[in-house]
Amino acid sequence: xxxxxxxxxxxxxxxxxxxxxxxxxxxxxxxxxxxxxxxxxxxxxxxxxxxxxxxxxxxxxxxxxxxxxxxxxxxxxxxxxxxxxxxxxxxxxxxxxxxxxxxxxxxxxxxxxxxxxxxxxxxxxxxxxxxxxxxxxxxxxxxxxxxxxxxxxxxxxxxxxxxxxxxxxxxxxxxxxxxxxxxxxxxxxxxxxxxxxxxxxxxxxxxxxxxxxxxxxxxxxxxxxxxxxxxxxxxxxxxxxxxxxxxxxxxxxxxxxxxxxxxxxxxxxxxxxxxxxxxxxxxxxxxxxxxxxxxxxxxxxxxxxxxxxxxxxxxxx
Numbered sequence: 001x002x003x004x005x006x007x008x009x010x011x012x013x014x015x016x017x018x019x020x021x022x023x024x025x026x027x028x029x030x031x032x033x034x035x036x037x038x039x040x041x042x043x044x045x046x047x048x049x050x051x052x053x054x055x056x057x058x059x060x061x062x063x064x065x066x067x068x069x070x071x072x073x074x075x076x077x078x079x080x081x082x083x084x085x086x087x088x089x090x091x092x093x094x095x096x097x098x099x100x101x102x103x104x105x106x107x108x109x110x111x112x113x114x115x116x117x118x119x120x121x122x123x124x125x126x127x128x129x130x131x132x133x134x135x136x137x138x139x140x141x142x143x144x145x146x147x148x149x150x151x152x153x154x155x156x157x158x159x160x161x162x163x164x165x166x167x168x169x170x171x172x173x174x175x176x177x178x179x180x181x182x183x184x185x186x187x188x189x190x191x192x193x194x195x196x197x198x199x200x201x202x203x204x205x206x207x208x209x210x211x212x213x214x215x216x217x218x219x220x221x222x223x224x225x226x227x228x229x230x231x232x233x234x235x236x237x238x239x240x241x242x243x244x245x246x247x248x249x250x251x252x253x254x255x256x257x258x259x260x261x262x263x264x265x266x267x268x269x270x271x272x273x274x275x276x277x278x279x280x281x282x283x284x285x286x287x288x289x290x291x292x293x294x295x296x297x298x299x300x301x302x303x304x305x306x307x308x309x310x311x312x313x314x315x316x317x
Contacts (some may be wrong), residue, residue, distance in 0.1 A: 014210060018107040024203040025113045032124050036196050042132055043187040048075025050186055052179035055276035061265050066257060073140070073249050074276065075190055076132050080142055081245070081281060082172075082197070083125035088150035089165050090118035095154075096162075096211050114207055117200045122146075128193060137256045143244040153234060157223070159215050160230035164238075166208035166294065171285035172201040209294065216298045228303045232310040235282060239314055242281060246274040278314055286311060 030036060042048070047068050051057040054074045056067040097111035133140065153161055176198040180191055219227065250269050254261060261269065285291055296304060 014214075015104050015106060017206060017210060018104060018110045021110045021203045021206050022106055022113065025110070025117070025200075028199045028203075030196055030199065032120065032127065036124070036192055037127070037189070040189045042135065042189050044072065044135055046185060046187045047071035048187050048190045049078055050179050050183045053078070053175060053276065053280055055272050055279070058275075059265075059268060059272050061261075061268070066259075069257060070253055070273075071186075072132070072136070073253055074273070075187075076129065076136070076140065077245055077249055077277075078280065079125045079128045079132075079193070081241075081277075083122050083129075084144060084146050084149055084241075085168055086118045086121050086125075087146035088153040088161070089168070090115045090122070091150055091154060092158075092161050092165060093118065093207070093211075096158075110207055111211075114204055117204070121197060121200070124193065124197070139255055140252050141248045143248055144241050149241070152237065156230040156234055157227040159212070159219060159224065159227035160234055162208060162212035162215055163227075163231050163295065163298075164234050166205060166212050167285035167288070167291050168281075169201045169205040169208055170288045170291050171281075173198060173205065174284060174288060175280070212294070213298070224298070225303065228299060228306060232307060235314075236310065238281060239278065242277040243274060246270070246277045249273055282311075282314055286315070 047054075047056075049071045051067075051071075054071045056062060056070050056074075059067075059070075062070065093111050093115040097108055097115065100108040100111065153164070176194050180186070180194050183191070216224065247270065250266075250273050253269070254266065295307070299307070
């Protein structure tokens with residue numbers, strides 16, 4: 001196959017994938033009140049975030065009530081952080097859609113639908129915060145503003161933002177499949193929120209991959225090298241938010257738990273919640289097999305070594 005024929009075949013395959021994503025998006029389309037909430041409330045007699053994500057079961061000094069409360073605080077933060085990252089993801093996908101305005105209209109529709117679905121998710125997580133906040137004591141803090149985070153992220157190279165986005169939407173799927181879906185003991189509405197979220201993210205990740213690989217093909221070696229540094233910087237910034245939010249959440253937990261904890265237990269709580277958040281938002285994505293394959297295929301050995309050195313304190317901290 002000559003180069004021209006190969007390019008045509010590649011373009012045809014990409015067009016078919018965009019069309020498939022649009023078809024899937026239409027098939028699973030849902031509305032917040034009609035399909036998901038349906039007049040229900042969150043059940044505070046149950047855990048929200050399962051132990052596989054909250055790591056509450058790794059803190060043996062927590063009683064059943066303590067573990068349930070910690071899972072509810074972490075579940076509140078889990079929704080907040082998703083709303084936080086989806087602010088920059090929706091903006092980035094609108095930006096990407098401009099490259100298809102006078103081209104493949106299925107690609108354009110796919111990216112516009114993607115952005116609209118992310119905006120819907122942001123609305124959902126705002127509703128979720130309001131519903132949970134009305135039932136929990138005051139004092140919970142969100143440490144980062146979504147617009148400030150989005151501005152900072154979008155200032156980085158497109159390659160790095162698309163890589164981070166792909167990483168996020170891959171771990172969304174594994175969190176639901178491996179930790180949330182199998183559990184029958186968590187709040188039914190909380191579980192359904194992330195089922196409906198998962199429905200959309202399953203097709204979003206296909207668009208992430210196509211946009212990321214297309215961006216990679218456009219860059220020079222020097223631009224790719226700078227983009228790797230941008231990705232390292234973005235992951236470091238995410239970790240900074242997680243460190244601050246985990247500290248705020250532990251402080252909130254200690255203020256409302258209704259009992260005293262020893263200095264050693266407080267230290268273990270701080271370390272355990274940070275470890276859980278790093279697992280949720282960084283490590284589970286980095287260790288995702290498909291993300292690893294994509295990242296390895298788009299970086300040199302030296303670049304991968306830089307990434308691994310930067311990740312080492314997070315992975316083993």
